[in-house]
Amino acid sequence: MWRAVGRHGGGRATFEAAPNIALVKYWGMRDPERVLPYNSSLSLTLDRMRTRTTVRFDPEREADELMLNGTRIEGPAAHDASRFLDRVRERSGVTSYAQIRTSNNFPTASGLASSASGFAALAGAAAIASGLHLSPRTLSQLARLGSGSASRSIFGGFVEWRAGTRPDGRDCYARPLAGPRHWPSFRDVVVLIDRAPTKKVRSAEAMQSTVRTSPYYFERQREIPGRIARIRRAIARRDARTLFPLIMEECDSFRRVCETTVPSLDYLTASSRAVLAEVRAINDAARRPVAAYTHDAGAHVHVFTLAVEADGVRRRLGRLPGVRRTLELSAGPAAHPI
Numbered sequence: 001m002w003r004a005v006g007r008h009g010g011g012r013a014t015f016e017a018a019p020n021i022a023l024v025k026y027w028g029m030r031d032p033e034r035v036l037p038y039n040s041s042l043s044l045t046l047d048r049m050r051t052r053t054t055v056r057f058d059p060e061r062e063a064d065e066l067m068l069n070g071t072r073i074e075g076p077a078a079h080d081a082s083r084f085l086d087r088v089r090e091r092s093g094v095t096s097y098a099q100i101r102t103s104n105n106f107p108t109a110s111g112l113a114s115s116a117s118g119f120a121a122l123a124g125a126a127a128i129a130s131g132l133h134l135s136p137r138t139l140s141q142l143a144r145l146g147s148g149s150a151s152r153s154i155f156g157g158f159v160e161w162r163a164g165t166r167p168d169g170r171d172c173y174a175r176p177l178a179g180p181r182h183w184p185s186f187r188d189v190v191v192l193i194d195r196a197p198t199k200k201v202r203s204a205e206a207m208q209s210t211v212r213t214s215p216y217y218f219e220r221q222r223e224i225p226g227r228i229a230r231i232r233r234a235i236a237r238r239d240a241r242t243l244f245p246l247i248m249e250e251c252d253s254f255r256r257v258c259e260t261t262v263p264s265l266d267y268l269t270a271s272s273r274a275v276l277a278e279v280r281a282i283n284d285a286a287r288r289p290v291a292a293y294t295h296d297a298g299a300h301v302h303v304f305t306l307a308v309e310a311d312g313v314r315r316r317l318g319r320l321p322g323v324r325r326t327l328e329l330s331a332g333p334a335a336h337p338i
């Protein structure tokens with residue numbers, strides 16, 4: 001088990017976690033207080049990008065403090081981090097406030113999932129610093145309380161977050177499906193869109209508005225278990241031909257429930273839509289699924305492909321108007337203490 005440095009209510013620990021991109025989306029909570037989702041979801045933890053967070057509980061402190069890349073942060077992000085520490089304090093019996101020092105090796109407000117890696121790293125650091133001895137599964141349940149998708153960043157490679165059915169959430173946790181070395185040629189070409197608007201409504205609120213108002217939400221719920229089973233099988237067999245169309249079908253289903261939410265949630269720009277169209281055109285021309293697009297609640301697009309196709313896909317997508325740049329990522333590691 002992981003151990004904190006220092007004790008007597010003054011523990012300190014550092015933890016690192018990577019963002020993940022969902023192949024099957026989490027969107028809607030059956031219990032918002034416990035962050036229990038309606039459906040299971042499935043993701044790939046990414047390499048190269050990471051968040052590193054140090055938590056230090058200090059009996060002398062009079063409030064929690066959040067430092068991001070060396071700058072003191074106030075407002076909603078600091079409030080969320082402090083509320084998350086309250087949950088850790090409840091569990092551990094630690095009563096002191098803490099300083100959180102966190103840094104991302106990628107731009108924070110860029111629309112690249114920083115909440116998943118952020119809360120996964122914070123959960124790990126806070127748990128160890130407060131003397132909680134948690135298994136990775138239990139840590140995924142703790143991270144979930146900060147941001148649902150953070151539960152999946154506890155593990156590397158392909159990860160499933162099981163929705164569970166129990167009201168107390170004990171059967172709701174993330175688990176690894178296939179480690180980062182399972183499919184070495186699998187690539188995520190991240191297409192960064194120029195002037196991607198920043199989120200107006202937070203995901204946690206936006207998704208509940210979808211649950212309440214989209215006429216397709218529960219139809220989507222009925223499709224998901226079958227889709228997850230097929231996606232899981234295709235990943236196990238490293239079968240891109242089967243997997244890629246399923247990923248796009250899922251993304252289209254997610255976008256449909258967002259767009260039919262009242263008021264409508266539209267996360268894409270014209271350039272993001274051009275990327276989706278270009279991926280369809282690449283597949284049509286090749287008469288086989290060369291690539292698959294997906295996006296989260298933001299304008300950037302993730303395009304999955306295999307290593308042999310990655311250069312060609314990047315060239316095609318990189319020259320579309322409004323595309324700032326592309327990054328080529330692979331499967332990344334589990335969250336871990338430093």
Ligand code: PMV
Nearest residue numbers: 022025026147148149296297
């Ligand atoms: O973890 P949250 O509350 O930021 O919500 C994430 C929602 C999506 O990114 C759109 C989907 C997902 O499963 O990651």
